[in-house]
Amino acid sequence: MKQVVFISGKGGTGKSTVVASLSLLVKNKIIADCDVDAPNLHLLIKGERLHSDDYFGAELAVIDSTKCVSCGICRDICRFDAISEKIEIKPMKCEGCGACVLACPQAAISMIDLKIGETYVDQTQRGTFSHALLDIGADGSGKLVTEVKENLFAFLNGEDWALIDGSPGIGCSVIASITGADAVVAVCEPTRSGQSDLERVLGVARHFGIPAFVCINKYDLNLEITAEIKEFCEKNGIPLIGKIPFEPAIVKALQLLQTPVEAGIKNIVGEIENIWSRLQIQLGTVK
Amino acid sequence: MKIAVSATGKTMESQIDQRFGRAASFIIVETETMDYEAIDNLATLSSGGAGISSAQSVAEKDVKAVITGNVGPNAMNVLKAASIEIYKAAASTVKENVELFKKGVLEKISTTVPPHFGLGGK
Amino acid sequence: MKIAVLSGKGGTGKTIVAASLAASLSESQYVDCDVEEPNGALFLNPEIIETTPVNVLVPKVDESRCDGCGACAKACRFNAIAVVKKKVLIFPEICHHCGACVIACPQNAISEVQREIGVVETDRNGRFLQGRLNIGEPITIPIIHKLKQSVREDKINIFDCSPGASCTVVQTIDGCDYCILVTEPTPFGMHDLKIAVSLVRKVGMPFGVVLNKAMAGDKTIQTYCKNEKIVVLMEIPFLREIAENYSKGILPVKMDKAWEGKFVRMFSSIVGGIEL
Numbered sequence: 001m002k003q004v005v006f007i008s009g010k011g012g013t014g015k016s017t018v019v020a021s022l023s024l025l026v027k028n029k030i031i032a033d034c035d036v037d038a039p040n041l042h043l044l045i046k047g048e049r050l051h052s053d054d055y056f057g058a059e060l061a062v063i064d065s066t067k068c069v070s071c072g073i074c075r076d077i078c079r080f081d082a083i084s085e086k087i088e089i090k091p092m093k094c095e096g097c098g099a100c101v102l103a104c105p106q107a108a109i110s111m112i113d114l115k116i117g118e119t120y121v122d123q124t125q126r127g128t129f130s131h132a133l134l135d136i137g138a139d140g141s142g143k144l145v146t147e148v149k150e151n152l153f154a155f156l157n158g159e160d161w162a163l164i165d166g167s168p169g170i171g172c173s174v175i176a177s178i179t180g181a182d183a184v185v186a187v188c189e190p191t192r193s194g195q196s197d198l199e200r201v202l203g204v205a206r207h208f209g210i211p212a213f214v215c216i217n218k219y220d221l222n223l224e225i226t227a228e229i230k231e232f233c234e235k236n237g238i239p240l241i242g243k244i245p246f247e248p249a250i251v252k253a254l255q256l257l258q259t260p261v262e263a264g265i266k267n268i269v270g271e272i273e274n275i276w277s278r279l280q281i282q283l284g285t286v287k
Numbered sequence: 288m289k290i291a292v293s294a295t296g297k298t299m300e301s302q303i304d305q306r307f308g309r310a311a312s313f314i315i316v317e318t319e320t321m322d323y324e325a326i327d328n329l330a331t332l333s334s335g336g337a338g339i340s341s342a343q344s345v346a347e348k349d350v351k352a353v354i355t356g357n358v359g360p361n362a363m364n365v366l367k368a369a370s371i372e373i374y375k376a377a378a379s380t381v382k383e384n385v386e387l388f389k390k391g392v393l394e395k396i397s398t399t400v401p402p403h404f405g406l407g408g409k
Numbered sequence: 410m411k412i413a414v415l416s417g418k419g420g421t422g423k424t425i426v427a428a429s430l431a432a433s434l435s436e437s438q439y440v441d442c443d444v445e446e447p448n449g450a451l452f453l454n455p456e457i458i459e460t461t462p463v464n465v466l467v468p469k470v471d472e473s474r475c476d477g478c479g480a481c482a483k484a485c486r487f488n489a490i491a492v493v494k495k496k497v498l499i500f501p502e503i504c505h506h507c508g509a510c511v512i513a514c515p516q517n518a519i520s521e522v523q524r525e526i527g528v529v530e531t532d533r534n535g536r537f538l539q540g541r542l543n544i545g546e547p548i549t550i551p552i553i554h555k556l557k558q559s560v561r562e563d564k565i566n567i568f569d570c571s572p573g574a575s576c577t578v579v580q581t582i583d584g585c586d587y588c589i590l591v592t593e594p595t596p597f598g599m600h601d602l603k604i605a606v607s608l609v610r611k612v613g614m615p616f617g618v619v620l621n622k623a624m625a626g627d628k629t630i631q632t633y634c635k636n637e638k639i640v641v642l643m644e645i646p647f648l649r650e651i652a653e654n655y656s657k658g659i660l661p662v663k664m665d666k667a668w669e670g671k672f673v674r675m676f677s678s679i680v681g682g683i684e685l
Contacts, residue, residue: 010446011572012420016597026434038418040597057334060488079507092579098486099506101517111486135607137579141334146309164448168419169445172335172547179357180305191656194446208357221649222656248624248647254595334486335547336503346493361500369493382446 001159002182002283007174007205009197011038014196014217015187017250017259019165020044021272023126029161031124032152033131034177036117036140041165042131044257047124049086051103051151055117057131057144057263059096061089067108074100076208087205092137117144118260121151142176174201183283185241185275190225198229202238213282215242215275216264239282242275244268288318290388292381293355296401297325299382305356308338314381315348318389323381338362346371354384356395373397411566411585412679415608416592417601419572422621422645423591425655427569428452429662430589431536433672438564441539442525442655443571444552451658455537457530463540463555465506465548466521470497474518484513496613502546527552545614549577557584565676576609582609587679588616589642594627602630606639617679622647 008015016033020041023031033041061082063074068087075083079102082093101109114136115140122129130152145167152162166177166184178184184205188198198214205212214233219226226243233240245267253263260268280286293310294301295315299321304310309331316323339360342365345353352372366373374393376384387393404407414427431439441449450457468481468490477495484490488543489504490497501524511519511565527542529552540552549571561567570581582588588609592602602618609616614678616639618629623644635643645651645661662668 010420011418037575038419038601040600043596044570063560065605077512095507097505098484098508099509099512102509102512136574136604136611137576139575139577142309142337144333146306146331148293162454176309179309192451192658193446197446199471209434218652221653225656230589246649246652249592250651251595251622251624251647252627254597255624255629257596333488336500339491339498339500339503343493345489346491350598361503364500365491365493365498368491368496380543385485 001156001162002285003162003164003180004165004279005034005166005178005181006187007178007184007201008168008187009201011035011168011196013187014187015168016040016165017254017269018185018187018215018217018244018275019163021162021259021261021269022276025261025273025276026161026163026251028127028159029163030128030130030152030156030159031126032129032148032162032164033165034145034148034166034173035168036132036134036144036148036173037167039131039133041129042122044259045122045124045126045129047122047129049120050123050128050155051121053119054115055119055134055144055147056113057116057138057141058114059098059111060091060094060114061096061098061100061109062112063087063089064108064110066070069106069108071105073105077103087273119144119147119151120156127159128152128157130155140173142172145173145176147149169201174204175208176203178208181210183211183279184215185215187215187217187220187277188218188229190222190229190261192225195225195229196269199232202236211282213239213241213279215244216240217244218246219243220245241278242271242284245270288352289315289348289350290354290385291315291316291348291350291394292376292384293353294325294381298369299323299380299385301381302379303354303356303376303381303384305376307353307355307358307362310341310355312366313341313400315345315350316381316385321385336361339365342366342369352388354388354393410680411560411568412572412587412589413568413582413585414589414591415578415582415605416572416590417569417574417603417605418597421591421593421598421601423572424448424452424569425645425660426589426591426619427567429660429668431567431670432660432662434565434676436564438535438561438566440556440560440568442553442556442568444540444542444549445571447539447541449569450537452660453537455532458533460528460530461555461559462525463527463529463552463603464523464525465504465551466508467504467506467524468499468510468519469522470499471518471520474514474516478515480513481510481519484509494650505548507553517550518651529555529559531559535546535564550580553577553580559602574604578608579612582612582614585614588614589619590616591619591621592630593622594620594624594630599629599633602633606637617642618649619675620644629672642678643671
């Protein structure tokens with residue numbers, strides 16, 4: 001089984017659209033949405049729930065009011081303004097650091113694990129699909145991404161490919177997304193900010209020694225930057241495996257919860273098919 | 288010599304876990320006798336700093352070497368401070384890797400990836 | 410007056426809206442709170458004249474007092490401290506500056522020192538303010554706090570939030586008067602809009618929606634807003650010209666004066682009780 005992770009320097013580059021399209025084109029695969037801070041694939045890939053679990057990704061201080069003598073020491077030492085005048089924890093502000101637990105002379109404060117989201121595995125017509133949803137105001141982390149991937153591989157059943165929609169950015173979550181990957185495909189747009197984001201995200205892949213490939217979405221919006229990205233890729237030995245044109249029909253299709261494949265947008269589907277065959281050639285799975 | 292191997296399970300036949308910080312468990316092996324002990328890696332419960340916590344755990348077991356896949360820079364610094372050497376796993380199971388280690392053919396890892404890979408900023 | 414511009418995810422045009430609004434109002438200050446990827450400067454081209462470091466407190470061990478007991482490492486819930494061979498190793502970049510280790514140390518061997526994690530930068534006229542996290546730093550909140558302390562109170566502050574509905578966004582909109590939620594007419598946009606709506610409702614702040622990449626014939630976002638009694642402040646059409654200019658760093662208000670009027674009117678409607 002080979003793991004291919006789609007990443008981008010920032011959100012909104014079209015990474016999920018490419019993954020969703022490939023989920024219809026590639027045979028015998030499993031799918032994960034590791035973009036846990038803004039998951040979208042589950043809107044396009046529906047199925048029957050096989051597994052769900054609570055995700056505990058944070059800690060919160062709780063005060064035992066029977067032991068508390070309202071001395072206020074905890075409030076004085078809290079660096080996050082998370083304890084009120086009345087010596088109550090403000091959950092939205094609590095960092096989960098536990099300093100108050102250590103400071104309380106009455107041993108009245110303890111830490112509890114906080115459920116901040118849920119993880120799911122669905123059986124879909126396109127294959128097993130693992131994803132997660134976070135609560136409002138909660139932060140994703142390498143831990144959650146790792147859980148999503150572990151859930152996926154727990155349901156592995158002889159498939160050839162794992163298509164993974166990675167986290168955007170270059171933080172811990174993206175590192176967790178690409179750990180163990182056989183290839184990463186960086187999807188970018190030809191904008192000044194997109195270009196610098198791309199260079200940094202490719203740096204992440206290079207450091208891990210994972211073969212990286214580039215796909216430019218809406219390449220024809222700025223041919224000058226597209227040419228610069230191409231040159232950058234050539235100079236660094238990174239294959240440019242796809243250039244998807246700006247196509248308003250994609251947005252129209254997405255409005256109907258359709259990928260370009262289902263909507264039959266021929267030029268786009270053709271290019272996504274090309275991306276996949278070029279990737280397979282590069283990975284040596286086909287001649 | 289006592290060494291630690293990152294593993295997805297708890298026996299000598301378990302697969303190597305390519306992750307160090309978030310490895311499911313560590314198999315602590317005495318290479319002379321091949322006696323072993325499996326420890327759960329509690330660092331997998333951490334949102335951040337998992338590598339540091341894992342390194343601390345194996346250091347407390349007083350091992351002289353670690354066999355794993357990828358080690359982040361923070362974990363590497365802890366292992367270095369504890370004078371623990373790091374070797375790149377080259378086979379699929381814990382046992383095979385320990386055998387390769389004993390033959391002296393595993394590659395030593397000394398370079399790493401930068402921490403957090405430069406979040407933000409330009 | 411403080412207005413926060415947010416979106417459920419990246420790529421919806423949040424920066425276009427925030428920067429256009431700021432550029433259309435003469436008494437405004439644009440504040441880039443997307444400190445990991447501050448992009449507003451690419452559109453507003455400010456002349457930065459002042460850069461102020463943002464410091465946090467991190468632990469420092471007095472080795473003459475430390476006996477290597479490891480209490481600090483156990484106290485740190487972020488794994489920012491390890492103790493091996495009686496030696497304390499501190500990892501400042503994952504430190505949350507909470508001071509728990511100082512409290513935990515039985516030898517009083519830990520003190521705290523200032524450490525720079527980023528900067529806030531401002532232009533000459535106080536029209537532009539941005540935060541930038543230094544490379545390698547994962548913790549954004551101290552920069553957000555510094556930005557909020559540094560705003561020009563005499564101006565209309567337009568906060569360009571980081572994407573998503575994370576803790577950073579919650580901290581950014583805390584204390585604002587109004588939120589503008591930017592979305593696009595796709596199921597993704599709708600999904601992320603709903604998340605952003607729950608966020609602003611949870612904190613109890615008045616808000617309205619700007620629909621970017623609006624397409625004739627699709628009214629899903631408008632219908633949702635109508636059913637939820639959410640005001641749609643503006644629609645920006647899905648035009649190749651706007652996308653092309655965006656890729657070059659040109660705002661709609663710079664290519665067509667009519668847009669400036671639209672943003673000014675949107676602002677008036679926000680101030681005047683959210684009636685368009």
